[in-house]
Amino acid sequence: MANSGDVSWQLDGLNMEGTVVRPDGDGPFPAVVLVAGSGPTDRDWCSPLLPGTNGSGRLFAEEFARAGIASLRYDKRVTGPHAMENVRKLIGKLSMQSHLDELVSAVQVLAGLDYIDSSRIAGLGNSEGALHVLHYATSTQEIPFVGIVLAAPPDARYRPCCCPNWRFSPPRSPVEPS
Numbered sequence: 001m002a003n004s005g006d007v008s009w010q011l012d013g014l015n016m017e018g019t020v021v022r023p024d025g026d027g028p029f030p031a032v033v034l035v036a037g038s039g040p041t042d043r044d045w046c047s048p049l050l051p052g053t054n055g056s057g058r059l060f061a062e063e064f065a066r067a068g069i070a071s072l073r074y075d076k077r078v079t080g081p082h083a084m085e086n087v088r089k090l091i092g093k094l095s096m097q098s099h100l101d102e103l104v105s106a107v108q109v110l111a112g113l114d115y116i117d118s119s120r121i122a123g124l125g126n127s128e129g130a131l132h133v134l135h136y137a138t139s140t141q142e143i144p145f146v147g148i149v150l151a152a153p154p155d156a157r158y159r160p161c162c163c164p165n166w167r168f169s170p171p172r173s174p175v176e177p178s
Helices: 056-066 080-090 096-111 128-137 156-162
Strands: 002-011 014-023 029-035 070-074 116-126 148-151
Touching (some): 014 096, 029 096, 056 070, 096 116, 096 128
Antiparallel strands (some): 014 070
16 A cells, blocks of 8 residues: 655764655656654654654555555654764754754755656655754745744744744635735
8 A cells, every 4th residue: 555665864974864755657647755753753753752652654654655645754863763864963953943944955855856757746744854844845945945834832832932934824814915
């Protein structure tokens, strides 16, 4: 019902890895990038700091594939198999911008796959990952998201420290005149 495979790429000379899950068939498929929360949370959304290993990121990816949607979930540069080698190189360089750079590179990798419809890529972020998805969606990107899902986002008190220039306004109705 779904195919799964690992992908890897370089960002600023550092290794990044992820897993693509896609529906059976040729595509092109719509897709979603899954962005993990804070700390040492891996691409499956498991953390050694929390009990259990349900892998909700993996579970999301599998359900998306069943619904005809491909996905990419990735390890941030300071998680996963390259964490120890990368963390030394990133000391003093981690920021909201560096997390955005990771997400931009993941979207580019996903969009470059021949079975992905690059005009139909969405972002789904959990916890701190929701901030990175929102940051991507509110900035000018070569490949804009067609939609976003913010799962358990941090509350508004984090906005000033993360992205003080973001402007929020209520969404407009699609039938509301301009």
